[in-house]
Amino acid sequence: LTTNGIGLITQAKDLYDAGLRRINVSLDTLDEAKFEQMTRRKVLSKVLEGLQEAQRCGFDPIKVNAVAMKGFTDDEIVDLAKFARDNAYQLRFIEFMPLDADDIWGRNMFIPGKEIINKIDAVYPLNPVDMNGDAKHDPAKLYQFDDGKGDVGFISSVTEPFCEQCNRIRLTADGQLRTCLFSITETDLLTPLRAGAPDETIGDLIIEAVKQKEAGHQINAVNFVKPKRNMSMIGG
Numbered sequence: 001l002t003t004n005g006i007g008l009i010t011q012a013k014d015l016y017d018a019g020l021r022r023i024n025v026s027l028d029t030l031d032e033a034k035f036e037q038m039t040r041r042k043v044l045s046k047v048l049e050g051l052q053e054a055q056r057c058g059f060d061p062i063k064v065n066a067v068a069m070k071g072f073t074d075d076e077i078v079d080l081a082k083f084a085r086d087n088a089y090q091l092r093f094i095e096f097m098p099l100d101a102d103d104i105w106g107r108n109m110f111i112p113g114k115e116i117i118n119k120i121d122a123v124y125p126l127n128p129v130d131m132n133g134d135a136k137h138d139p140a141k142l143y144q145f146d147d148g149k150g151d152v153g154f155i156s157s158v159t160e161p162f163c164e165q166c167n168r169i170r171l172t173a174d175g176q177l178r179t180c181l182f183s184i185t186e187t188d189l190l191t192p193l194r195a196g197a198p199d200e201t202i203g204d205l206i207i208e209a210v211k212q213k214e215a216g217h218q219i220n221a222v223n224f225v226k227p228k229r230n231m232s233m234i235g236g
């Protein structure tokens with residue numbers, strides 16, 4: 001489950017009892033004022049308590065997904081690494097991508113993954129983890145802390161696209177199949193499902209959609225087209 005973590009304090013136990021074990025919490029800042037500015041809610045403490053509750057329940061791993069933005073949260077990169085190390089969360093830094101609701105993405109706010117790695121490495125030395133076998137489909141490049149206190153991942157989708165290895169498709173909450181985060185078209189599965197279409201028909205629709213899967217995003221191309229629906233609308 002990927003979540004903003006606000007409801008974990010009350011729901012973590014039920015989710016765990018229902019069989020869920022792996023959880024990703026999106027948390028870009030540890031600063032209450034910045035958190036409120038970003039999310040329009042004053043609930044940072046709830047998220048932090050929710051993370052603790054998830055740990056108490058036994059979730060493993062607990063991943064914290066963070067997006068660093070230049071001039072806004074870049075001064076917290078090392079703080080977030082310390083926070084994750086101290087609490088045994090697996091931190092993942094994701095490069096800021098043009099899927100934001102406020103349409104503020106731009107090179108002036110963008111920090112390359114490499115720069116984030118260097119900032120952490122200067123304080124907490126890092127060693128790259130060999131990623132072969134199934135791990136090569138993992139979008140995060142993992143680094144272990146040299147002192148053995150956990151690891152940190154970097155998802156550098158913009159500067160080091162891994163689209164050639166991508167085996168992901170996603171189904172939105174409103175029944176649309178997307179074959180890429182940056183798809184500008186979707187395959188409607190909701191309508192045929194509601195009309196009682198047999199499994200074979202739905203299967204054929206999925207196969208046809210996957211055959212058209214994008215070769216990759218075009219973020220760095222001049223003809224890049226930002227998808228109409230932002231990250232929060234397509235399921236994070």
Ligand code: SF4
Pocket residue numbers: 157161162163164166167168179180181182214215216217
């Ligand atoms: S193909 Fe699309 S979904 Fe897959 S890694 Fe590239 S941008 Fe992400």
